[in-house]
Amino acid sequence: MMDCKQATRLLSEQQDRNLSRREKFALKFHVFMCKACRNFGQQMGTLRDLARSYAKGEGNTPRQSEDSNSNDK
Numbered sequence: 001m002m003d004c005k006q007a008t009r010l011l012s013e014q015q016d017r018n019l020s021r022r023e024k025f026a027l028k029f030h031v032f033m034c035k036a037c038r039n040f041g042q043q044m045g046t047l048r049d050l051a052r053s054y055a056k057g058e059g060n061t062p063r064q065s066e067d068s069n070s071n072d073k
């Protein structure tokens with residue numbers, strides 16, 4: 001299984017290039033298992049959306065859902 005270092009690298013690389021099927025599968029599997037990388041991937045997605053709407057010249061920022069209620073206990 002790939003480690004977090006590889007996973008985060010692929011997460012950022014997939015913004016610029018198409019990953020191979022093998023890479024995608026390994027990455028998906030890792031992200032499924034690993035919460036840290038899942039969060040990282042979501043941040044990457046958010047950043048890309050922001051950059052995209054910025055590039056379009058749209059002033060409106062996308063709505064952000066705040067899920068700060070982490071009551072584990």
Ligand SMILES: [Zn+2]
Pocket residue numbers: 003004007030034035036037038
């Ligand atoms: Zn990870």
